Amino acid sequence: MIDTVRARRCFPSLQRRHNDLPVIYFDNPAGTQVPQSTIDGYATYFGLHNANVGGAFATSRETQDVIDAARQGMADFLGAASPREIVFGPNMTSLTFDLSHAIARVLQPGDEVVTTRLEHDANVAPWLALQERGVTLRWIGINPETMTLDLERAAQVIGPRTRLVACGYASNAFGTVNDVHRLADLAHAVGAWLFVDAVHYAPHGPIDVQALDCDLLTCSAYKFFGPHLGILYGREEILEELPAYKVRPASDELPGKWETGSGNYESMSALLGTLSYLRTLANGSGGSESEQLHSAMTAIKESERTLTERLLAGLASLPGAHVYGLTDPTQFDRRVPTASFTFDGHRPEEVAAALGTRGIYSWAGNHYALEPLDQLGLDATGRVGLVHYNLPEEIDRFIAALGEILGAG
Numbered sequence: 001m002i003d004t005v006r007a008r009r010c011f012p013s014l015q016r017r018h019n020d021l022p023v024i025y026f027d028n029p030a031g032t033q034v035p036q037s038t039i040d041g042y043a044t045y046f047g048l049h050n051a052n053v054g055g056a057f058a059t060s061r062e063t064q065d066v067i068d069a070a071r072q073g074m075a076d077f078l079g080a081a082s083p084r085e086i087v088f089g090p091n092m093t094s095l096t097f098d099l100s101h102a103i104a105r106v107l108q109p110g111d112e113v114v115t116t117r118l119e120h121d122a123n124v125a126p127w128l129a130l131q132e133r134g135v136t137l138r139w140i141g142i143n144p145e146t147m148t149l150d151l152e153r154a155a156q157v158i159g160p161r162t163r164l165v166a167c168g169y170a171s172n173a174f175g176t177v178n179d180v181h182r183l184a185d186l187a188h189a190v191g192a193w194l195f196v197d198a199v200h201y202a203p204h205g206p207i208d209v210q211a212l213d214c215d216l217l218t219c220s221a222y223k224f225f226g227p228h229l230g231i232l233y234g235r236e237e238i239l240e241e242l243p244a245y246k247v248r249p250a251s252d253e254l255p256g257k258w259e260t261g262s263g264n265y266e267s268m269s270a271l272l273g274t275l276s277y278l279r280t281l282a283n284g285s286g287g288s289e290s291e292q293l294h295s296a297m298t299a300i301k302e303s304e305r306t307l308t309e310r311l312l313a314g315l316a317s318l319p320g321a322h323v324y325g326l327t328d329p330t331q332f333d334r335r336v337p338t339a340s341f342t343f344d345g346h347r348p349e350e351v352a353a354a355l356g357t358r359g360i361y362s363w364a365g366n367h368y369a370l371e372p373l374d375q376l377g378l379d380a381t382g383r384v385g386l387v388h389y390n391l392p393e394e395i396d397r398f399i400a401a402l403g404e405i406l407g408a409g
């Protein structure tokens with residue numbers, strides 16, 4: 001289990017106070033706080049190694065070392081077979097558009113791409129764009145009572161014309177964790193690739209791309225205690241085969257062919273700090289760096305379970321509350337502690353603003369999850385998302401504050 005008190009000490013921003021009380025960061029799905037080691041990564045890079053790559057001098061070589069180490073670190077974090085399978089970019093959305101542009105060059109009119117009604121739009125719009133090339137986009141539906149995928153019908157949606165199935169690992173609006181293994185089986189049975197948006201899952205549990213049997217996967221380091229830096233994993237043969245858009249002098253080799261222009265080397269240095277923090281959570285479990293990261297993320301997953309239970313029980317106790325998604329505790333291994341809710345007679349924005357004045361940070365809006373909110377007939381929900389550094393007593397303060405806000409309405 002995670003020693004939360006010790007973990008919190010690593011995050012300077014968690015010391016922030018509002019009216020003599022600690023700020024409560026429940027805005028994590030939009031970006032987590034970072035440990036000191038992430039911050040130090042920037043200072044180290046700019047203070048010691050700052051240069052562009054390819055030069056015959058020390059700082060240029062050191063910058064290449066930072067890039068290589070960050071690439072290996074992400075291969076370890078994701079369980080990839082080789083660092084050549086890791087591509088860095090500005091964020092998940094840009095990397096996914098780059099990928100969809102490259103895929104567009106090999107698809108034929110009449111080919112099909114399948115996504116789901118549970119996605120963040122960054123896993124919809126890049127595939128919708130393929131319709132310009134005559135590609136058909138098909139949808140796996142959801143069960144609105146639980147905000148889970150309708151996998152029964154997925155087998156009918158994925159068919160002989162399917163070339164790619166794009167699914168989220170966890171929903172950024174409802175916290176649902178999808179059965180990615182099953183989708184990999186369905187995609188591979190028809191010879192399609194599986195693309196996984198792991199942005200929301202990454203801070204909550206271990207990812208093993210080989211065990212998941214996915215072909216492509218993206219995540220974003222600012223969602224897992226790191227800097228703004230997007231990461232794309234792709235099976236080596238796929239990254240080799242796809243025609244990426246690149247400038248002519250840039251390398252045709254992996255992964256350079258996917259990384260257009262100069263990289264964000266300072267953020268790669270910061271990412272090394274993030275990964276080193278995460279390894280400390282493995283509590284000296286030993287093994288390779290990859291095994292330590294896996295143990296740390298497994299410990300995070302286990303310790304978040306009690307946060308999920310307390311959060312959902314608290315929300316359900318409030319008058320006029322509607323909590324969307326999996327609310328049955330026997331199903332909590334299928335969700336992370338991210339919850340969407342509305343209250344009768346109160347707009348989500350109004351509730352989030354009232355929480356903000358109490359130093360409790362949350363979100364209201366569509367969370368870029370346009371399709372699932374549409375399925376619920378909603379234009380906005382309130383949303384909180386907890387991570388391993390959050391405390392049970394923060395949940396109690398949040399629920400008490402909601403009680404006051406709703407009572408005052």
Ligand SMILES: Cc1ncc(COP(=O)(O)O)c(C=O)c1O
Binds near residue numbers: 029090092093123170
């Ligand atoms: C599930 C999910 N996918 C994709 C994204 C987009 O990530 P990025 O900001 O790195 O483009 C987000 C961001 O909120 C997200 O939550």
